[in-house]
Amino acid sequence: MAATSARTAPFILEETYVRQDAQAPLPLSSIGCELPGVSPAVTSFWQIYATLEAKGVRLNHTRQAPGLVAVNMRQFTQAAAEHKLRTPAQAELKQALRQSLSPRFVDTRNVNSAILGNAVWCWIFEAPIDGAEQ
Structure with missing residues (x-):
């Protein structure tokens, strides 16, 4: 069991990094939205x-x-x-x-x-x- 977890640990860490990047919010400018202007x-x-x-x-x-x-x-x-x-x-x-x-x-x-x-x-x-x- 310890050998299996040693082999899968890098995969799990790699997937965690990928998921965190996928969930990061996009900047408003990249989705066509701008910050509200000054009144x-x-x-x-x-x-x-x-x-x-x-x-x-x-x-x-x-x-x-x-x-x-x-x-x-x-x-x-x-x-x-x-x-x-x-x-x-x-x-x-x-x-x-x-x-x-x-x-x-x-x-x-x-x-x-x-x-x-x-x-x-x-x-x-x-x-x-x-x-x-x-």
Whole structure:
């Protein structure tokens, strides 16, 4: 019996490797599917954010977290309106922002604001790497 198992062991191992390869998922591009694109609402949000920041409007409420961006939606919408920038509908924007990958959505929570000096409800994102697109 030991001699038989010694002869079949390499075959069993070889079959195991073949089966694992056969069950490996195919990349989406190889089956004609693409990853979902970035929502126009997310693209619009980050373009408006960059425009407002370039005009000197402070929107990032984080204090000592250089890797994070914390945005209060009420302040963002008011600043955009003051600068005559049209924002996407709030319901659509909030749903789409949860799917943001660059900057990546992290959470919504109270932040001790560097702008206002008190706690404010913000949408938290990982700060984009220089040159990265959303």
